[in-house]
Amino acid sequence: MNKLTDYVLAIRTAGSPPVPNVAKTVDLVPGEGDAITSVINGLRASGLTPADFRARVIFLAPEGISGLATYAALCGFAGRRIDAYADGTVLEFSRLDRQAEAFVDAGKPSEFLVWAQVGGPTAEGVPTVQLGAGEQGLVSPEAASVIRYAARLRMVPPDTAREALAMFVLVAALRRRADDRFPYLSTGTEPAPVSKEDPNQGIDLEAVRREAARFRQEFRAARKGAEVVSPVPVSARNRRLAEANAVDIRELLRRLGSSPDERGLWYCPRPGRHSDGGQSPSVKVFGDNRARCHRCDPEKAGPVRLAVDVLDITPDEAANFILNSDRVINMCAA
Known part of the structure; x- marks a missing residue:
């Protein structure tokens, strides 16, 4: 945790x-x-x-x-x-499991569901299902079918933030296609919908997600239009860091006390951060010479970054360690 x-x-x-x-x-x-x-x-x-x-x-x-x-x-x-x-x-x-495959549904409903509701009191004119008690919200096959296949879904969450967020994430995962598909945030008291695009059914959280994703795309578009400038000579320090990052990360893992299991997963060289003391292999090595522990690393790390984190040293010290050197780079000249 x-x-x-x-x-x-x-x-x-x-x-x-x-x-x-x-x-x-x-x-x-x-x-x-x-x-x-x-x-x-x-x-x-x-x-x-x-x-x-x-x-x-x-x-x-x-x-x-x-x-x-x-x-x-x-x-x-x-x-x-x-x-x-x-x-x-x-x-x-x-x-959490991205596909919510643990929840078996009862198949597609016999009639196409334009709108449905999960949670809250039974809504007039809208098929309504409930989630069971528990932090993960137990889902019956019938409820899973309604949540998964309804074209539009209103969600009436519990009153507490923790339970409301847990319900939202579960429902979005059940509705997942290419990405999680978000429901409408509803009070359960809205009038029966008059069309598939009825705007009076609460807050369309899927529309919120899509608008935020479009905003993210603006950053990518801005990068594509960036001005091309003349290349800057690579410093001696950065060349040395690049040399260290080119060393096989599996060699570094062995020097840090790690070893692989029969499946190719490695034991984490930071066992103190694991609740089981690092008894289970948790590090995956990728083809781009980077590795990631699913417990310790937010993203893949190359040799220098891994050595920095494991040994609590600077990047230059990490390069020396990886290259078996005591060389000192003149930072002013670099």
Whole structure:
């Protein structure tokens, strides 16, 4: 189970709890406009960039359900689920099964469902299903079919932030196609829908996700139009770091005390960070000479970065270690 101190970046919104001991916090406060526009405007004003989500990021949820639209925007902007802190608990949503295959449905309904509802009181004119008790929300095959196959789904979440977020992530995963498919955030009291695109059914969290994903694409488009400048000579220091990063990372793992199992997974050289003391192999080596422990690393790491993290040394010291050298680079000349 992760702790708040395991995260590099915490994202707050209106009503979020204070968070100590996190390296960086960013405020995402919804701006003016309708429910969708205000959240996206808040995202734009926050200063967040896609690069921020390469680190370990957590969303600090306010009490109740008011943070769901903001969380949906963050997932769309990040291009993945992010973890959340709600009601005093870290919720590790990024590690949940993406397909929700554990829940078997009863097959496609006999009639095409334009609208359906999950949670809340039975809605007039809208097929309504419930999730069972428990943090993961037990799902019957019949309920799974309605949630999975309805063209539009209203979700009436529980009142607490923790349970509301857990329900939202589960429902979105059940509806997943290429990506998680988000429901409408509903009170359950909206009038029966009159069309597939009825705007009066709550907040369309899928529209929030898509708008946030479009905002992310703007950063990519800006990079494509970047000005081409003359190349800068590579410094001696950077050449040495590149040389160290070219060393086979499997050789480095062995020097750090690791070894592979019969499946090719390696034992983590940071066993103290594992609840089982590193008894289970958790490091995967990739073809680009990088490796990642699913417990310790937010993303793949090359030899220098891995040595820095394991040995708690500087990048230059890591290069010396990898290259079996005591060479000192003149930083001024470099």
